[in-house]
Amino acid sequence: MSMAGIRVRNIAGAALTGALVLGQTVAAHAESTLRVVMHSDLKITDPIWTTAYISRDYGYMVFDTLFALDADLNVRPQMVGDYSVSDDGLTYSFTLRDGLMFHDGEPVISLDAVNSIERWMHKDVMGQKLFEFTDRFEIVDDNTFELHLKEPYGLVLLSLAKPSSNVPFIMPARMAKTPGDAQIEEFIGSGPFVFESGEWEPGNKAVFTKFEDYVPRDEPPSWAAGGKVVNVDRVEWLSMPDQQTQVTALAEGEIDVLEQMPHDLLPLLEGEDDITVWSPNPLGYQYMFRMNWLLPPFDNQQVRQAAIAALNQEDFLKAAIGNPDYYEVCGAMFVCDTTFATDAGSDLLVTSHFERSRELLAEAGYDGAPVVLLHSTDLAVLSNLAPVAKQLLERGGFTVDMQSMDWQTLVSRRSNKGPVGEGGWNALMTAWVAADILNPISTAGINASCEDAWFGWPCDQELEELRDAFARETDLEVQKELATAIQERALEVVTHGYTGQYYVPMAYRSDRVEGLVPGPATYFWNVRKNGE
Amino acid sequence: MLWGGGVLGLMVLIAVAAPWLGTVDPQLIDPAARNAMPWTQGEITAEASESVPFTFRFGTDSLGRDVYSRTLYGARVSLIIGAAVTTLAIALGLIVGLLAGSIGWFDAIVMRVLDGLMAIPPILLALALVALWGSGLWTVILAIAIPEFPRVVRLVRAVTLTLSAEPYVQAAMALGVPLSRRLWRHILPGTLPALIVQGSYIAASAILIEAILSFLGIGIPPEIPTWGNIMAQGRTLFRVFPHNILFPGLFLSLTILAINVMGDGLRDELDPRLARAI
Amino acid sequence: MPGFIFRRLLATIPVLVMVAIIVFSMLRLTPGDPAAIIAGDSASPGQLEAIRTQLGLDQPILTQFLIWSGNLLRGDLGRSFFFKTDVTTLIGQRLEPTLSLALLTMAITLAVSIPLGVIAASRQGSLTDRLIMGFAVMGFSVPVFVIGYALIYLFAVELKWLPVQGYADLADGLWPWLERLILPSLTLSVIYIALIARIARTSVLEVLGQDHVRTARAKGVSRTGVLVHHALRNAAIPIVTVIGLGVGLLIGGVVVTESVFNIPGLGRLTVDAVLSRDFPTIQAIVLLFSVVYVLINLVVDISYVFLDPRIRY
Secondary structure: OOHHHHHHHHHHHHHHOHHHHOOHHHHOOOOOEEEEEOOOOOOOOOOOOOOOHHHHHHHHHHOEEOEEEOOOOOEEEOOEEEEEEOOOOOEEEEEEOOOOEOOOOOEOOHHHHHHHHHHHHHHOHHHHHHHHHEEEEEEOOOOEEEEEEOOOOOOHHHHHOOOOOOOOEEOOHHHHOOOOOOOOOOOOOOOOEEEOHHHOEOOOEEEEEEOOOOOOOOOOOEOOEOOOOOOOOEEEEEOOOOHHHHHHHHHOOOOOEEOOOOHHHHHHHOOOOOEEEEOOOOOOEEEEEEEOOOOOOOOOHHHHHHHHHHOOHHHHHHHHOOOHHHEEOOOOOOOOOOOOOOOOOOHHHHOOOHHHHHHHHHHHOOOOOOEEEEEEOOOHHHHOHHHHHHHHHHHOOOOEEEEEEOHHHHHHHOOOOOOHHHOOOOEEEEEEEHHHHOOOOOOHHHOOEHHHOOOOOOEOHHHHHHHHHHHHOOOHHHHHHHHHHHHHHHHHHOOEEEEEEEOOOEEEEOOOEEOOOOOOOOOOOOOEEOOO | OHHHHHHHHHHHHHHHHHHHOOOOOOOOOOHHHOOOOOOEEEEEEOOOOOEEEEEEOOOEOOOOOEHHHHHHHHHHHHHHHHHHHHHHHHHHHHHHHHHHHHOHHHHHHHHHHHHHHHOOOHHHHHHHHHHHHOOOHHHHHHHHHHHHHHHHHHHHHHHHHHHHOOHHHHHHHHOOOOHHHHHHHHHHHHHHHHHHHHHHHHHHHHHHHHHHHHHHOOOOOOOOOOHHHHHHHHHHHOOOOOHHHHHHHHHHHHHHHHHHHHHHHHHHHHOHHHHHHO | OHHHHHHHHHHHHHHHHHHHHHHHHHHHOOOOOHHHHHHOOOOOHHHHHHHHHHHOOOOOHHHHHHHHHHHHHOOOOOEOOOOOOEHHHHHHHHHHHHHHHHHHHHHHHHHHHHHHHHHHHHOOOOHHHHHHHHHHHHHHHOOHHHHHHHHHHHHHHHOOOOOOOOOOOHHHOHHHHHHHHHHHHHHHHHHHHHHHHHHHHHHHHHHHOOHHHHHHHHOOOOHHHHHHHHHHHHHHHHHHHHHHHHHHHHHHHHHHHHHHHOOOOHHHHHHHHHHOOOHHHHHHHHHHHHHHHHHHHHHHHHHHHHHOOOOOO
C-alpha cells in the first residue's frame, strides 16, 4: 500500500469516529505536548524481558497487539482484522488488518507477529501455558498466519489479549529474534507513538511523538482495544523522584498528568478545582506476601501457614494506603468482583490469628531462626508493607530480620536462589496489577512448577494438576469450581499471602486534558490537550 | 559557649534518658494511628492484646509510629554517630599525623595519599563508600570518618613539625629520648587544643552528613530512628504533616548549632592563634 | 609567572594520579568480584567473562590500573550498567544543569556574603554584627534539604512567585532558565554565604587592625575608603582561598539540592547511581568532581598573583 493510500485511510478512519474529530483539527495547529509523571523512571525498553509496569506502559506507546481486552473483559481484535477457529478448536487463523506499518516504514508481516509471539511465549506465565499446547505456527502469506494446537485450549485469545505484564507486543522480526535473556536494543514498533531515542535521558525524561502513519481502528477506545487515535503531538514522561514535588508540579500546572497520585498527599489537592482525581484502573492492585520455599523456615508448610495466620489485610492496607476509599479487604485470590472471585479458604489470611500462628510454629518445631524479610524503601505503595509484616510476624512468634534496600536492589536480589548468607532471602512483599491475576493461569503467584515458578519457587504437584485441568476446561461453571479448588489448595500449601486490594488514583489537569482512557495499564491515545 | 554546652548536655541527657521520658518503643507500628497531628490523644497497643491511652506529643508518622519517641531515641543514634566519627577521625588522624610529622619517608607517602583523599568532596566519598559497603551503622560511621580524618592529620602534622623544632624537643632528641616517648611527652599535649576545636566541628559535620545520607536514602537502615531517617521518611508528607520534618529538624539544627557555638568558644579560649587563622 | 603556573600545574598531577588510584581501588579493595559488582546480579556467566576481559581483570593489578587509566585519558569512563549507556554520554547530558546551578550559586554567594562580612566587621560588636554572625552559624547548622523545603513552601507554594521544581535549558530562553534556578541556588548558597561571610569578617577585622590601615584612617581616608581600598583588597586572599576550599561543600550540596528541586544534573545522577549501585557511574562522577575541585583550587592558587601584587613566585 502506498503512503498516500494510508493517509486517506487515516482521515477516513478518524471521520468515522465522529465526536473524536471535533477539536482535533483545532488542536492540530499548535504543537501540543502532554507532560506526564509516570510511576517510575523508564530504564528498560524491552517489555518482554521485564515485567516492570513502566516498560509495559512504554510497550503500549511504541508497540501494538494482535488482540486486546476491552472494559467488559471481552477479547477484541486489534492488529488482527479477521480471525477464525477451526471446528475442532485446533487451528486458529489470523489475518493482519491493512495499513499496519512499523516506525521505520516497513510493513508489518506475519513473520513479525509469529516471531514476537514466540519470544513472548518463552517469558510470560500465560505464554508458557499456551506454548505447552502449541504444536506450531504456520505462515500462510505476509498477512495471514495460523496457530496449530496439540489439543484444544480455551485461553488462546485471552492469552494473546493479555492486558498487563508481559503483554504480547508485536515487534519487527529482527528484534523479536533477540534471545529471551538479552534485551532488545531497538525502539521500533508499529504502535501509535514513536519513541524519540535521541531525546531519551534515563533518570530525567522519555519523549514520544505521534506516529503519523498509524492507522487506528474505527471503533471508540475501550481499555487497550478499539481505535488508538492520537490527539497530541508529543508525550513527555518526566522523572521526578520526590512525590511532593510531583503533586506541587501538577497543582502549579507544570505537568498535566500525575499517573499515580500518592494517597497521603490527596489533601493537597483539595480546593484545586482544575484537577481531577480518578481511578483509571477499576480492578486495582493486590498486595502479595511471598515466601521462599527453597530455604528454611519457609520450606515447611506449617511455618508458611503460621505466617499467613499472623498476617491480616487491614493492617497492611491502613499502613500503606490509609484512605479507606482506596482499599478493600478481600478474601478472593483472583480479585473481588470478578469471574473467579471466592473467599474460600481465606479465613487464616484475612485476619490475624496470633495464637494459631504460635501453635503452628510449635508443631513445626520452628527454632527461632530469623526470617530475612526484604524491605523496599523507595516505592511509596510498598515501603510501609515490610515493617507491618515484621511486627505481625513477630507477634505470631517469628523472629524477623528486616533488610532495607531500594526496589532495584530488591528486584535483583529476589532472583537469588542461594542461602541467606549468600544473598538469598526468606520473604518479600510486592504488588500486582489485578488484571494480571484474574485467573489461575495468569496468576504468577500460584505457579507451583518448582524451579520455573515465580521467585519463591513453590513446588506442588497437585496445584499444578489443578491449574492444568483449568486450562483444558472450556465450561465456565466447571472452571469456577476449579478456580475455587485452586485457591483452597494454594492457601493450604501457602504459595503466598495476598494481603489486600487497593486502588491508585490518577490526577490530571481537567482544565486542559481530556479523554484519558481507563484500563489496567496507562495509555495516551485519545487524550486531548487544550489551551496550548 | 555556655549555652552551647548546655544545649548539647541536654541532648545527651535526653538520649540517655529516652526510655524514661514518657516514650514508647520507637519502632512500634500502629496502622490505625497513622499520620496523627501533634498532641493527638490516642491509644497505643504494645502487645497483641492490651491498649493504653497515649498522647502523641509530636504526632505519628505514616506507619503510626510515635514521632516523639522516635525523635528522642533518634538523639541516641545521631549523637553516637557524632561521637564515634569524631573519636575515629581524631584517633586515626592523631596517629598518622604524629608519625607523618616525625618520620620523613612516611610523611612523603602518606601526605600524597591524603592529598588525593582530600581532593574528593567529602559527601561524595561517603556516598560512594556506603554504596560499596552497604548501609549499616558501622559502615556509615566509617564512611563519614574517612573523608574527615585527613584534615586532622594535616593539623597534627603541622603542630608536630612546629613543636619538633622547639629547643626542648630538640634537646630531648639529642639526649636519645625515644620517638614514642617524645611524641607522648612533648608533642601530643601541644596538639590537644587544636584537636578539641577540630573535634567539635567534625562532630557537627558528622551528624549533618548522616542526616544527608539518610535523606538521600542510603544511610542507616530506615527502621533505626535517627534524626535524618525520621526526616527522610517524613519528607514526602512534609506539606501535609510537617511535624515529621519539624521536630527532628529542630533537634538536629539545635544540636549542631550548639556544637558549632561551643567549638567557636573553645577555639577562642584554647587557641587564639587558630581563632585568627580560621 | 608562566613558570609559576607551569609549576603549579605540574604539582597537581600527583594529586590527580592519587585520586585516580583511590577511585580505582574503591572496587578492588572491596571483598567480592569487581566484575560481578559491575555487572549486577542478573548477569550471565558470559557477560561476566566479557566484563572481566574488558576490565582486564585477568591481568596483574598494575596492568589493570594502566588499562583503566588509559581508557580514562581517552575519555572512556566505562559503561553504566544501569542506564545502559556510556558514562561519558550520561555525564554530558547532565552537565549543563549542574554547571548553571553552581555558577548562579557562586554569583549569589559573592554578591551577598562579602558585603555581609564587611558590614559585620566594620560594626564589630554591634547588633548588626551579632545578627550577621548569628545567621552565619545558623546557616551552618540547618541541613540543606530543610532550607530547600522551607523556600519551596514559602516562595513556590504560598507566594507562587517561582516554579517548584525542574530545569529549563538555557537554549529555551533566559527567564525560564533563571526562574527555575533561583530557589535551588538560594538554598545552596546559604551554607556558602555563612562560610564566606565569616571569613570575610575575620579577614577584614585583621586587616583593619594593621598599622598601615590605622595610618590611612588617621590621615583622614574615609571609613568606606579604608574598607574598600585597604581592608577588602588585603582580605581577598583568605576569601578566595575559602571559596576554593568551599567547592567541596558546594559539590555535596549540589547532590542534595538537585534531589530536592528535581534538577536533572550530575547530583541527581550521583544519587541515582548510588541507589542502583551503578559503580562505573559512581567512579566516574567521583573522579570528575575531584578533578574539578583540584582544578578550581589550582585557579585559586594562581589568582593570588593577581590579587596581591606583593606575591611574586
